[in-house]
Amino acid sequence: MLQKIEGIVIRTTNYGESNKILTVYSREFGKVALMARGAKKPKSRFASSSQLFIYGSFVYHQSKGIGTLNQADILDSFREIRSDLMLTAYGAYMVELLDKLIDDREKNPYLFELIYQLLHHLNEGEDGEILLRIFETKMLAYTGSMPVLHECTNCGRFDLPFVFSLRQGGVLCSQCMHIDDYHLKVSSATIKLLQLFQQLNPTRIGHISVKTETKQQLKKVLEMYYQEHVGVYLKSKRFLDQMEKFTDQHIDT
Secondary structure (H helix, E strand, O other): EEEEEEEEEEEEEEOOOOOOOOEEOOOOOOOEEEOOOOOOOOOOOOOOOOOOOEEEEEEEEOOOEEEEEEEEEEOOOOHHHOOOHHHHHHHHHHHHHHHHOOOOOOOOOOHHHHHHHHHHHHHHOHHHHHHHHHHHHHHHOOOOOEEOOOOOOOOOOOOEEEEEEEEOOOEOOOHHHHHHHOOOOHHHHHHHHHHHHHHHHHHHOOOOOHHHHHHHHHHHHHHHHHHHHHHHOHHHHHHHHHHHHHHHHHHHH
């Protein structure tokens, strides 16, 4: 039976001498695996459409296992992402995190819109670091360990200032911070941004200007939270860390 989906290639795997298995995150069916026969050959009709980040329309024959790709039409190649190593690093982290946390055939139009909008804004030149922090915050909802950010995890108070507690899984108010001696002291701006990221509508993502110190705090909080509560290993994370280190050294010199 032929199926048609609209989706983004979030992973490619070489199969044999000339084939590729594409993992496409689709609006219609969630994550779908497709065999693109001959896609590794330069003159293949699937050569250009079987690349990471390609957003396209895919027609395939569905069997019990992996579908077989029949036709692919590119809707957006996200060219800027694929031609810039730093943008590639940000994009690769996003799609690998999505791939790791979401099961096959788990339909989620909201999540499809989120990854599409973030890649679109990344391609248009928005701050990749902030876009990544938005995605990390949003994806915690799919880990079963989403942090409490809008009220104290201990007493329920809503008023700032808060500190962040890895042990308690969210923020603690000034009256309750003593229950975690290892809480992270972060600025009110950092907490407010985390709250914003958690609730932000994907279609309303715009330009967000963030101070360097706040960016560093956002990265630290989310990185430590993922290590403590999620524990996923991403190859793209190592690549991104290397790229950020190289960029920082280049700026310093």
